[in-house]
């Protein structure tokens with residue numbers, strides 16, 4: 001079974017992934033810890049309905065394992081699963097209504113399953129954090145149990161939130177409506193991408209658009225990519241306007257509105273400073289990640305923690321280089337093609353491989369995409385994506401307080417600038433280089449495997465232990 005961003009079944013058989021699956025419009029602060037768990041909860045309650053156990057259900061238990069238990073509170077996992085059980089999805093939940101919904105659940109001590117069937121709910125007894133235990137498949141594990149009035153189990157399901165909002169449902173056989181072999185240009189790795197390009201003479205985005213035609217018409221793909229861009233633009237605008245303190249207790253101030261004011265109120269200073277463009281790119285990235293940290297509407301690209309990099313570089317392409325609608329679509333198609341290579345051959349989950357899988361991958365995607373828009377060949381696109389990841393290898397995940405704020409917000413600004421630099425370096429060359437994208441993806445995967453678990457979204461190492469929480 002395959003839904004928007006949801007793969008049900010055995011991950012050993014990787015289905016073809018659409019570029020649009022990497023760019024889902026959801027809510028912050030985390031794709032693996034907020035978006036994925038909300039989808040898992042919604043999947044569970046949908047199944048309760050299908051199996052007709054909803055009316056007899058007197059109680060639901062939610063068990064969070066591993067990284068979800070360790071940093072789930074800071075990442076909003078506890079809230080996301082409740083909203084999912086009430087029938088919400090990340091794409092459609094009304095962000096403004098969330099605080100009141102959660103307040104109602106807490107004060108009434110009641111959940112309304114799928115928006116209707118009421119069951120008593122006490123967080124301490126029914127929402128359980130297993131901090132020292134993992135489910136076998138993945139460090140981001142969830143278990144839901146529905147019981148009747150006699151405490152008998154009516155339905156029990158395990159899920160893994162594997163990064164980027166993707167969810168695997170345990171014990172369900174893989175059914176792949178679209179197999180890799182069905183794509184006109186199946187790219188299992190960078191080498192295949194280069195080979196298809198050499199044989200077809202097409203750009204990365206042209207091949208990607210042909211692949212997407214297996215799912216839907218070109219017009220529909222272009223329309224949905226335009227919606228992704230619009231959601232990114234709206235997010236940047238909200239981030240530039242909204243001042244105040246981010247939630248979670250660290251008392252982190254939003255910086256984007258002030259930076260936006262300074263850049264727009266003193267244009268004469270900017271004109272004298274050729275590096276002012278760096279401030280704009282940082283602004284666009286931080287505006288998104290501050291919205292994300294506040295639980296706002298963001299585009300997962302390819303994760304929420306790294307959601308600022310692609311919009312920032314795309315704003316650079318549009319605002320500074322005057323890109324048109326077609327170039328915006330090409331940018332996203334190229335970025336998605338690169339992201340799929342990481343998802344297929346390594347990971348886009350901070351809990352699996354550290355921040356190299358989030359900020360590192362977003363940086364690599366943005367670098368390759370910008371290179372195509374700058375007129376680079378597919379070899380230069382591949383080179384830019386490789387350069388960007390090569391200099392993110394080993395990047396750990398150590399969010400202070402388990403919140404997606406420090407170092408995440410600034411890290412997106414740094415990642416966006418690094419992506420632009422990587423693209424320029426690649427465009428200055430001829431596409432030939434020593435380390436291939438495939439080698440750097442394999443290195444990233446191995447580095448993630450060797451990385452101590454305390455640097456993989458557990459908030460047990462690095463800045464998370466060296467910076468005192470207020």
Ligand code: SF4
Pocket residue numbers: 305306350354355356358359396397398399403404405407408411457
């Ligand atoms: S440090 Fe990186 S991987 Fe970890 S939460 Fe922040 S952005 Fe995500």
